[in-house]
Amino acid sequence: xxxxxxxxxxxxxxxxxxxxxxxxxxxxxxxxxxxxxxxxxxxxxxxxxxxxxxxxxxxxxxxxxxxxxxxxxxxxxxxxxxxxxxxxxxxxxxxxxxxxxxxxxxxxxxxxxxxxxxxxxxxxxxxxxxxxxxxxxxxxxxxxxxxxxxxxxxxxxxxxxxxxxxxxxxxxxxxxxxxxxxxxxxxxxxxxxxxxxxxxxxxxxxxxxxxxxxxxxxxxxxxxxxxxxxxxxxxxxxxxxxxxxxxxxxxxxxxxxxxxxxxxxxxxxxxxxxxxxxxxxxxxxxxxxx
Amino acid sequence: xxxxxxxxxxxxxxxxxxxxxxxxxxxxxxxxxxxxxxxxxxxxxxxxxxxxxxxxxxxxxxxxxxxxxxxxxxxxxxxxxxxxxxxxxxxxxxxxxxxxxxxxxxxxxxxxxxxxxxxxxxxxxxxxxxxxxxxxxxxxxxxxxxxxxxxxxxxxxxxxxxxxxxxxxxxxxxxxxxxxxxxxxxxxxxxxxxxxxxxxxxxxxxxxxxxxxx
Numbered sequence: 201x202x203x204x205x206x207x208x209x210x211x212x213x214x215x216x217x218x219x220x221x222x223x224x225x226x227x228x229x230x231x232x233x234x235x236x237x238x239x240x241x242x243x244x245x246x247x248x249x250x251x252x253x254x255x256x257x258x259x260x261x262x263x264x265x266x267x268x269x270x271x272x273x274x275x276x277x278x279x280x281x282x283x284x285x286x287x288x289x290x291x292x293x294x295x296x297x298x299x300x301x302x303x304x305x306x307x308x309x310x311x312x313x314x315x316x317x318x319x320x321x322x323x324x325x326x327x328x329x330x331x332x333x334x335x336x337x338x339x340x341x342x343x344x345x346x347x348x349x350x351x352x353x354x355x356x357x358x359x360x361x362x363x364x365x366x367x368x369x370x371x372x373x374x375x376x377x378x379x380x381x382x383x384x385x386x387x388x389x390x391x392x393x394x395x396x397x398x399x400x401x402x403x404x405x406x407x408x409x410x411x412x413x414x415x416x417x418x419x420x421x422x423x424x425x426x427x428x429x430x431x432x433x434x435x436x437x438x439x440x441x442x443x444x445x446x447x448x449x450x451x452x453x454x455x456x457x458x459x460x461x462x463x464x465x466x467x468x469x470x471x472x473x474x475x476x477x478x479x480x481x482x483x484x485x486x487x488x489x490x
Numbered sequence: 491x492x493x494x495x496x497x498x499x500x501x502x503x504x505x506x507x508x509x510x511x512x513x514x515x516x517x518x519x520x521x522x523x524x525x526x527x528x529x530x531x532x533x534x535x536x537x538x539x540x541x542x543x544x545x546x547x548x549x550x551x552x553x554x555x556x557x558x559x560x561x562x563x564x565x566x567x568x569x570x571x572x573x574x575x576x577x578x579x580x581x582x583x584x585x586x587x588x589x590x591x592x593x594x595x596x597x598x599x600x601x602x603x604x605x606x607x608x609x610x611x612x613x614x615x616x617x618x619x620x621x622x623x624x625x626x627x628x629x630x631x632x633x634x635x636x637x638x639x640x641x642x643x644x645x646x647x648x649x650x651x652x653x654x655x656x657x658x659x660x661x662x663x664x665x666x667x668x669x670x671x672x673x674x675x676x677x678x679x680x681x682x683x684x685x686x687x688x689x690x691x692x693x694x695x696x697x698x699x700x701x702x703x704x
Contacts, residue, residue, distance in 0.1 A: 227536060
C-alpha cells in the first residue's frame with residue numbers, strides 16, 4: 201500500500217488496525233511519509249480553524265479510535281526505546297553473524313487475509329487436470345481498492361513466465377497436503393539480486409515448519425506486506441515438503457546456488473521423502489499513484 | 491480537571507476498561523495532552539499526534555488503569571506520562587521548555603499561555619481565510635453543511651449526521667470529498683502547479699506558517 205493511500209486511509213478513518221500500525225511505523229522511519237502526513241494534518245487543522253501546530257478535533261477522533269482499539273490487550277507496537285534498540289541491535293548482530301543475508305519477511309501483525317478473500321476457483325489445479333495431492337499456493341492479494349482482489353502466483357514449471365504482483369500488495373501462502381507423507385515444509389525465495397528471502401520457517405526457528413497432513417486449501421501463516429522487505433523484480437520461490445525437518449544449513453547451499461538463474465530447485469533440493477515445488481513471481485512497483 | 495476524582499462511577503468504569511468511560515476520559519484529557527505537547531516541546535502536528543496516541547495507550551493499559559488511585563489529580567498524571575513518552579520513547583531532539591507538570595499541581599495546565607497575536611499568525615489567518623473561501627465556493631450545499639458541522643462546529647460524525655438528517659456513512663463520505671476538494675484547490679488555485687504532490691503541499695503549508703507566501 202503506497203504512502204499516499206495509507207495517509208488518505210488514516211484521514212478517512214478507513215485503515216484497519218494493522219494498516220494503522222504500518223503507517224505509524226513508516227512515519228517513524230521514513231521522513232517523506234512524515235512530511236506528507238504533516239502537510240495533510242496541517243491543511244486539515246487550517247480548514248478547521250486551529251492555530252498553526254495544533255492538531256484538529258478530527259485528528260483527535262482518529263487517535264481516540266486507535267487508542268480504544270489498542271486497549272483490548274493488543275496494543276500496537278510502540279516506537280523503539282533506547283533500551284530496546286540496544287537489545288534489537290545485539291540480536292541483529294548475532295543474527296547477522298549466524299545467518300548472512302538474513303531477511304526476515306514475516307512481520308508480527310496478524311494476517312488480514314481471510315480464506316473468504318480468496319475465491320474457491322483459484323485453488324483449482326493449474327496446468328493439470330489432476331487435483332493437487334500436495335501443493336503450495338501463493339496468492340497476490342491486493343486490497344487497495346474497496347474490493348479485495350486475489351490471484352495466483354504459483355505457476356507450475358518454475359521458471360516459466362512469471363506471474364505479477366504489485367509491490368503495494370501482499371503475499372498469502374496456502375497449502376494442500378492430502379497424504380501423510382509430508383509433515384514438514386520449508387519455503388524460501390531468492391530475488392534477482394541474489395538476496396535470500398525467508399518465508400517459512402522464521403530464521404530463528406532453524407528448521408522446517410511442522411505441517412498438517414490430510415488437509416486441503418489451508419492458509420499458511422500471516423500475509424506478507426511486500427513493500428516491507430521485497431523489491432521490484434523477480435523472485436524464485438522454492439517449497440520443500442518433507443517427511444523429516446530440514447535444517448537451515450541444508451537450505452543455505454541451495455539458496456546460494458539459486459543465485460544462478462540456470463539452477464533448478466528440484467535438483468538442488470531433491471532427496472528421499474521430499475517433494476519440491478518452485479516458481480517465479482514478478483513484483484512490480486506501481487508507485488504511489490492513487 | 492478532576493473528572494475521575496469527583497466521579498466515582500466513572501472511575502470504577504474507567505478501571506474496568508469500559509468503553510464509554512475511556513472515551514469520556516479521552517475526550518476530556520486528549521486535547522490537553524496535545525496542547526501540552528505542542529507548547530512544551532514545540533512539536534509538529536505528527537509528533538503531537540503520536541505523543542497523544544502513545545500517552546493514552548499507556549494510560550489506558552490494564553496495568554495503568556488499575557494502578558491509578560483516584561486521588562491524585564489525573565491531569566498531572568496524564569501530562570507526566572506525555573512528558574515521559576516525548577522524552578524517553580520518541581526521544582527526538584526537541585526544543586523544549588523544561589516544564590514538567592508537578593504531581594500535585596492540577597492548575598499547572600492553566601498556566602500554558604494562549605497563542606499571542608503575531609504578524610505570522612495574521613498572515614496565517616489571512617491565508618486560511620482565502621483557502622476556506624475558495625473551498626466553500628467549490629462545495630455543494632450538502633458538503634458545505636457537513637463542512638460547517640464537522641470542521642467548524644467540531645461535531646462528531648454521529649451528531650453531525652443526526653443534525654443534518656444523514657447517515658453517519660454519508661457524512662463520512664462527504665467529509666472525504668471535502669478533503670479532496672481542499673487539496674485540489676490548493677493545487678489549482680495558483681498556489682501550486684497541477685500534478686503537485688503531498689510533499690509540495692507540505693512546502694506550501696510550511697511557507698504559510700513562516701509567512702513566506704505573499
